[in-house]
Amino acid sequence: MLVRADTYLWAIRMYKSRTLANAAIKGGKVKLAGSNFKPSHSVQVADRYTLSISTVKKIIEVKDLVDKRGSYDIAKNYYIDHSPPVDKNTKLGSLFFEVNIKRDRGAGRPTKKDRRDLDDFSN
Secondary structure, three states, X not given: OOOEHHHHHHHOOOOOOXXXXXXXXXXXXXXXXXXXXXXXXXXXXXXXXXXXXXXXXXXXXXXXXXXXXXXXXXXXXXXEEOOOOOOHHHOOOOOOOOOOOOOOOOOOOOOHHHHHHHHHHHO
């Protein structure tokens, strides 16, 4: 069975679409034994791919070939993950704005005067 590299990476759920997998391979974000390759490259058992997905580096080894996308539980049977564990310190923090002014619990909603004071304090 011949399976394209972009199809394989899509089928094992490393990328949401085959187009994204194709673009990552063309962009040099996926390496086979340290070198670039084409998205049409035939995947073989025991190949090791290094993927750079945002800030995470994944190293996967092909365990078996698959060309149809299934659930994550089924997909993880087709590769071995050799990635180093991700440090919790290197993860990104919350993207939401954190309020640096604390109010007493149960104080209720700020009044108009409280909001003016907060605006004066922040400016």
